[in-house]
Amino acid sequence: MKLTRHLFVFTIALISFHLHAQTISAEKIIKQYRNVFSTPPAKTPGTVAVDAPLLGNGFTAVAISGKPEQQNYYLARNDFWRLKSGFNESYPAVLGKIQISVPSLTDASYHIEQDLYDATTIADFHNTSSSVRIISKMMAMQDILTIEIINNGKDVITGNALLTLPEDDQFHVNPPLENKFTDTSVSGNDNGTQWIARGFTKDVTIKTFASAALKIVGDQSHIFTISPSQKAMIVCSFSGNNTLSNCIQLVKQNTKRINSEYLNQANTQHQNWWHHFWNESWINIEDSVIAHQYYASQYTMASCSRDAKFPPGIFGSWVTREIPAWNGDYHLNYNYTAPFYALYSSNHLQQALPYEAPLLDFMQRGKYYSQKIAQIPDGILYPVGIGPLGIETTRENDLMRKYMNGYISEKQVEDEGLFFGQKSNAAYCAVNFSMQFYKTYDIAFTKRVYPFVKAVAVFWQHYLKKENDRYIILNDAIHEGTIGTKNPILSLGLVPSILKTAIDMSSLLHVDESVRKDWQNKHDSIAPFPLQEKNGRTVFRYSEKGTAWWDGNTLGIQHIYPGGQIGLNSDSSLLQTARNTIDEMQRWLDMNGSNSFFPAAVRVGYNADTILQKLREYSLHTYPNGFQLNNPHGIENCSTVPNTINEMLCMSHQNTIRVFEVWPKTKDAAFEKIRCDGAFLVSSALKDQSVQYIKIMSEKGKDCVLKNPWPNKQVIVKSNKRKEMHVSGAIISFNTAAGEELMLLPG
Structure with a gap:
């Protein structure tokens, strides 16, 4: 085969790159990191984030x-x-539990490790008489759990495996506000196949059911006896369905057909799925503590977010006690949105997909509130709490009127919705749509979410008030309950973001050209961020009128992230104010807002060594499963470390790709396929204080703008589709073609 000169050179460059990549593969990196548990969990089951080993496939947990x-x-x-x-009155419910009892392991040592790369949980228990290994997997491609019990001791062991409906340890009943609602619960045993099912059918808006069936493979009893060097395999199948009988029948059938051949195939598919997931993108850094937390966080999100209609709530999929705190719902004033932040840059779009469904399903009710409360007929206005399938978890009812009437008397309830005075919930939810849009330019995705984005833009288009030459925001609380605020800084960041996203989405879809001019005018004329002096320095004020400062949470910087209104291309005085505010707040280890504070610090070019030092402290402040120590919140912190590291290694904010821009140049690092604005997948490596290469794959053929990491040299741009180019300058730009792969090297 004859190669043209530029294709030959590109091929040689790619060979060199792939030889480099083989030495630092995703498997080699991630296999280093395991979640290790040396004592039994102390907070599981619980009504908040648990400290247990976590398994899941995005459907079952x-x-x-x-x-x-x-x-x-x-x-x-x-x-x-x-x-x-x-x-x-609405919450994710518990299904039940499996009890694996081995009496001879009393007083045994405790050690559990989770292999993140293979998504396998390995327990080793030893005492003077018994030695047992238990290998557990929640299969990625089948809705089954496998529990393999291996006898590594010298004596025969006997035990039992029981599948039970929720027992006392799984119910948290604290009337009148927390009640055990009536459910339908059944269980049985058919020739060694145990099964359970629960459902909610009375006094509900939508009926729901779930079921599970368990058996010991090759046995018709729940009791197992294992000789030395032998093993027993326990399998449990799961289902959710629209009728109780179908639900039970399905799990019983699925469980009964499981044999060795089925398990071998399921295990292969499980490994393939996880290996594909880890190879969608990866990073390699010298700090093993931060890197471990990076991958543990990604593992957690992969384990709980795949069901397209039912995304995880506050505690992920791991609801272990009924009723969970905050009803385990989708809290829209940041909790629901935050876990997904890192998925877009990490190129884990399958895990991001479920985010859409509850927001789109609630639009009808959101339009009702927009019309009723703000007299804006085509907008949407969302309360603080929703659930799946259009359910509103915080709507005023007799329970609220009787026991929480302060919400109503203090005007935190408007019409029937609990808003806490905040108008920004829907705009906050839109930031993830904005991230995915600019990082993919995916037409199908844009068509799905544009009705939501447009409705939020329409709400703010008409809610903004003209004051002299600027548009202002009135009666939008910065913190829950701070009624009467003028120009809250969070909304001053979110509103321009939603208007710009609506403009660019409508342009891509060739719709609504007639309203873009008004959207653009209001985007350009919104009031500036309010300022104040604190300890002799200019910092941001939380609102122009109302709350000036808050000692908890991070709302004072969320116009930077996730609002996206300040970055390294911004005015130098604005950047200095942002850094001053980071200095004054110091909310690195915040009960709510670390997930926005760290990436905001990166976005404004805060000291990279300090960010990594604080991120290391943050990563050490966890349970072995990666959840934050003594923090009741769950998966919202899964974005903190991955998102911060991705931004430090490869930032594409404000339409400019910057590699290692906010990263200590003395620390070697590499990354593969970080997803950037413009639908680019970018890879690079830093070694001996020098960027070795930049590889860019263009999905949509957008123009590429890049800060030159070799400012005193020409940049050689090799392509698989055209002749070699030479470019130079502090900022370089070039057009690309869809599917084009480019290798950038110093001249």
Whole structure:
């Protein structure tokens, strides 16, 4: 085969790159990191974030707790909720648990490791008489859990495996605000196949069911006896369905057909799925503590977010006690949005997909509130709490009127919705749509979410008030309950973001050209960020009128991130004010807002060594499963470390790709396929204080703008589709073609 000169040179460059990449593959990197548990979990089951080993496939979830002699597998499903619109009447429910009892393991040592790359949980328990290994997997491509028990001791061991409906340890009943609602619960045993099912059918808006069936492979009993060097395999199948009988029948059938051949195929598919996931993107940095937390966080999101209609709530899929705190719902004033931040730059779009569904499903009710409360007929206005399938978890009802009437008397409830005075919830939710749009320019995605984005833009288009030569925001609380605020800084960041996204989405779809001019005018004329003096320095004020400062949370910088209104291309005085504010706030280890504080610091070029030092402290402040220590919130912190590291290694904010811009140049690092604005997948490596190469794959053929990492040299641009180019300058730009791969090297 004859190659043209430029293709030959590009091929040689790619060979060199791939030889380099082979030495630092995703498997080699991620295999270094395991979640290690040396004592039994102390906070599982619980109504908040748990400290247990976590398993999941995005549909079904398992949290493992208990002493060696009785391991409890707490079971839940993303699609199993009690669904009724009303305050404290809707929540993700528990399904049941599996109890693996091995009496001879009493007083055994406890050690569990989770292999993140293979998504395999390995427990080793030893005492003077017994030695047992238990290998657990929640299969990625089949809705089954496998529990393999291996006898590594010298004596025969006997135990049992029981599948039970939720027992006392899984119910948290604290009337009147937290009640055990009536459910339908059934269980049975058919020739060794145990099964359970739960459903909510009475006094609900939507009926729901879930079921599970368990058996010991090759046995018709729940009791197992294992000789030395032998093993027993326990399997459990899961389902959610629209009728109770179908749900039970499906899991029983699925469980009964499981044999060795089925398990071998399921295991191969499981490994292939996880290996594909890890190779969608990866990073390699010298700090093993931060890197471990990076990959543990990604593992958690992959384990709980795949069901397209039922995304994870506050605690992910791991609901271990009924009723979870905050009803485990989708809290829209940041909690629901934050876990997804890192998925876009990490190129994990399958895990981001479920985010859309509840927001789109709630639009009808959002339009009702927009019309009723703000007299804006075509906009949407969202309350603080929603659930799946259009359910409103915080709607005023008799329970609220009787026991939480302060919400109503203090005007935190408007019409029937609990808003806490905040108008920004829908705009906050839109930031993830904006991230995915600019990082993919995916037409199908844009068509799905544009009705939501347009409706939010329309709301703000008409809600903004003209004051002299600027548009202002009135009666939009910066913090929950701070009624009467003028120009809250969060909304001053979110509103331009939603208007710009609506403009660019409508342009891509060739619709709504007639309103773009007004959107653009209001985007350009919105009031500036309010300022104040604090300890002799100019910092941001939380609102122009109302709250000036807050000692908790991070709302004072969320116009930077996720609002996206300040970055390294911004005015130098604005950047200095942003850095001053970061200095004054110091909210690195915040109960709510670390997930926005760290990436905001990166966006404004805060000291890279300080960011990494604080990120290391943050990463050490965790349970072994990666959840933040003594923080009741769950998966919202899964974005903190991956998002911060991705931004430090490869930032594409403000239409400029910057590699290692906010990264200590003395620390070697590499990354593969970080997804950037413009639908570019970017890879690079830093070694001996020098960027070695930049590889760019262009999905949509957008123009590429890049800060030159070799400012005193020409940049050689090799392509698989055209002749070699030479470019120079502090900022370089070039057009690309869809599917084009480019290799950039110093001249």
